[in-house]
Amino acid sequence: MSLHTGWVHVHSIIEEPLGLIAKRTFDPSPVTTVVADWETCNEALVEPFTKVIISRTE
Numbered sequence: 001m002s003l004h005t006g007w008v009h010v011h012s013i014i015e016e017p018l019g020l021i022a023k024r025t026f027d028p029s030p031v032t033t034v035v036a037d038w039e040t041c042n043e044a045l046v047e048p049f050t051k052v053i054i055s056r057t058e
Contacts, residue, residue: 031051036054
């Protein structure tokens with residue numbers, strides 16, 4: 001058994017989970033620790049061990 005920790009590089013697989021969230025078949029809120037707006041998301045992203053959702057309204 002192996003345990004690997006560190007930052008996850010999801011660029012190659014991000015489309016599938018984003019599609020599930022968009023279709024509302026997956027709810028990410030149980031693992032979300034911070035919801036940040038676009039203007040202040042940089043502060044939220046530098047905090048260690050958080051699951052950040054960035055909200056951007058246009």
